Amino acid sequence: MHEVTAPPGATAPVFYEREEHAHGDGGTLIGFWLYLMSDCLIFAILFATYGVLGRNYAAGPSGADLFDLRLVAVNTGLLLLSSITYGFAMLEMEKERVDTTLMWLAVTGLFGLGFLGIELYEFAHLIHEGATPQRSGFLSAFFTL
Template sequence: MVETTTFPRQVSGTAAAGEAPPGGYQFYLTEAHHPQNGTLLGFWLYLMSDCLVFACLFAAYGVLGREYAGGPTGAELFELPLVALNTTFLLISSITYGFAMLQVQQNRIAGTQIWLAITGIFGAGFLAVELYEFWHLIHQGAGPHRSAFLTSFFSLVGTHGLHVTFGIVWLIVLMTQVARHGLITANKRRLMCLSMFWHFLDVVWIGVFTFVYLMGSLP
């Protein structure tokens, strides 16, 4: 809990609206006031709003996922070995981020930076495979404009990929902050928020892998 020092100051004269009465005291905060766990609570609220976004995208795919408009189906397009490789990259990145947080708890800057860098590499590998998949589908004429199925597919998977992209940018920024200022309280709090965000993306991807790719590959 943040301790705040206050200094009383006696006020004389006539008080204006909202000010201390004559002869009363006004107190001045000498340090920034930050409620305990306020940032984490706010970030949990953000994640809940993000859950609603993905819930809408999953619902749209559930409605439109069989509307092929005479075009290719998921069973004809999806390459499960490639998607399995992609899934492995993201799940391993979640494990490596957990190792980074263990280093944070032990106040080891070098170890934290190493595991964060490894996490970023696996995240970048995930994005590279996903971009290749999108390029391959569009090259086959199966772009988002081809059918309602492909529109909902690109919307859901693309939104998740965009989140991973922002997560990697955030990761790089935090690595820079840790290199400059060390594992101060603010940086530990930010790393914790990114940890929740990264694991949240893993959970969403498991839903995408199961609901979109595995079920979509069925005849």
């Protein structure tokens, strides 16, 4: 084997330099806030559309005919709990506690999976009942929202 050596007095090239990031000014969270505000705008538009189309049943079923409020309450609870646990994960991340951050993210993921499971069940049930987006303006707005 032929070994390559640097000439005397030469230094090895630097391929990686660690940079410190400033967290004190909150600049690293600007992307999070932009996402949150854009989400608020999208949902405001969707809720406005639902407000306009919400009573257009076209002789089809209404929300009272279709939805089980207990299931809606469970789903809302899962969504709110996932928001809380994600907040806990953010707090732990700021303290640089990797294990507890990952634990809170796992709990958040479980709540999210529960929410998605109930939503998929609810959509499958509505489609099975014939309550599809094509049936009425109300259902079209509901499925979009």
